[in-house]
Amino acid sequence: MAHRLVKTLAAAIAVTGLSIGAAQAAGGSAKELKDVEFSHSGPFGTYDRHAVQRGFQVYKEVCSACHGMEYVAYRNLTEIGFSEDQVKAIAAEYTVTDGPNNDGDMFDRPARPSDKFPSPFPNPQAAAASNGGVAPPDLSLMTKARPNGDAYVYSLLTGYGEKDAEGHELTCPEGTYVNPYFVSGHCIAMAPPIDDDLVEYADGTAATKSQIASDVSAFMAWAAEPKMEERKQMGVKVILFLIFLSVLLYLAKKRIWGRLH
Template sequence: MAALRAVVLAGSGRRALLSTPKAIPTPKANMSFASLPKSKKVALTTLGVITAGGAGLAMLLHQSVKASDLELHPPSYPWSHGGMLSSLDHASVRRGYQVYKQVCSACHSMEYLAFRNLVDVSHTEAEVKVIAEEVEVKDGPDDTGEMFTRPGKLSDYFPKPYANPEAARAANNGALPPDLSYIISARHGGEDYVFSLLTGYCDAPGGVEMKDDLYYNPYFPGQAIGMAPPIYNEVLEFDDGTPATMSQVAKDVCTFLKWAAEPEHDQRKRMGLKLLMGSVILIPLLYYLKRHRWSVLKSRKIAYRPPK
């Protein structure tokens, strides 16, 4: 009996120990922002603004400059056709074709562009015919099996400066001038990159040595480009009298190349404008049908009543 009484007392003590509350009440500190004094609020707010601003500035600098290879990313320029509903400047396209014809066509081809593509875009049909007839096109064979040359027609493509890629490399110290038909779409940055490249030639920084026949351009991958500076102030004289500054020439040829890469640019935005105008009528109609017609059908209850 004594042993049984000891076990009972031990069990009751264990239950009493287990039944004691484990949570010990502790004072709670009120650390909300609203309870802080005004001076600390101003200090914390200023610290947050400075931290966020510094992080944003560091991100922008990282995107604009790569310190590892000194390669600059082109800035974003306010192009006249950059807006959602903005069309290309066709006067600039016309001047850009003049720049390509007189400056760029000596080395770069545009084999995917035909003379007929210029009609009603930058020139009239009569003007394009005159431009095409200035080119001698090799055609044939004739009735005797011989090849012959003839004046160009609207259906002919822009002439190539070199007969083949090997001849192009031989004439440019081993570098192959790229075709410019889709150069805007083929390069990261588009017209911003091409504009920055054309106007970005400068002297190499200290400690950077350039090989012979190479030029320093911070926007070109590797910074060493085989193409000499192609444009400069008054490199040509525009037919419409526009001053041929370096930036104007680069802007016009970039606009022309933008049109060459995306000839449907204006038509696409025109279709988008029509879609937006139609949406102004269609969206309220769809909302009315959803709110006042479909909601009734969706929320109705169908009950089955068996025949008696």
């Protein structure tokens, strides 16, 4: 657990916000996040399985070229509505390194449902070398790296080229892109990753940029907290129990203290 928290904090500090690398930018805080509502928001919210599945498709076809999700296993996809056969087929599309074998050698094999999502790079050094000197952050816990992380991901993905909070045009050095929602300044090295019709959704949903951003944000929120629904359900049960207990204690207090009057 401690190792996981250290890695999460390091990712948040080094490359917060889906960037492949941030250029040094002029001062100024990030623009206020867009007001976007997700089905999992609020104390009674639940994940929209269809949206999360679409978000996984976006991650698989777009984001996974640069970003890994080392804390998510293929078998976890059954929690968002995929069947076991579908999960096996999805996993088999990937190759993972295993071993050593009886000869002491490592070998490649098709991934199994028990395997974690593989990194697109063999090691952090290779990832950094392929992306301007900074390794792309792992996305497993990205929405937990800052408050309201799902809205941050959505705002970042849809905020390229926008003006700042005061309506001023922004400029960035060559090789970087204007994004006023980026937490490390308004210049980000990651090129705009999504656009209209970038993917063709399996369920026929219109793949607008806004829809794509919303779906992948929902998927990343689920990946970061897959047990959120269970936590909320437990919270409701605890609150109901405390209310019931409070009523019992009040009635007991009246009965006991009433005898003294």
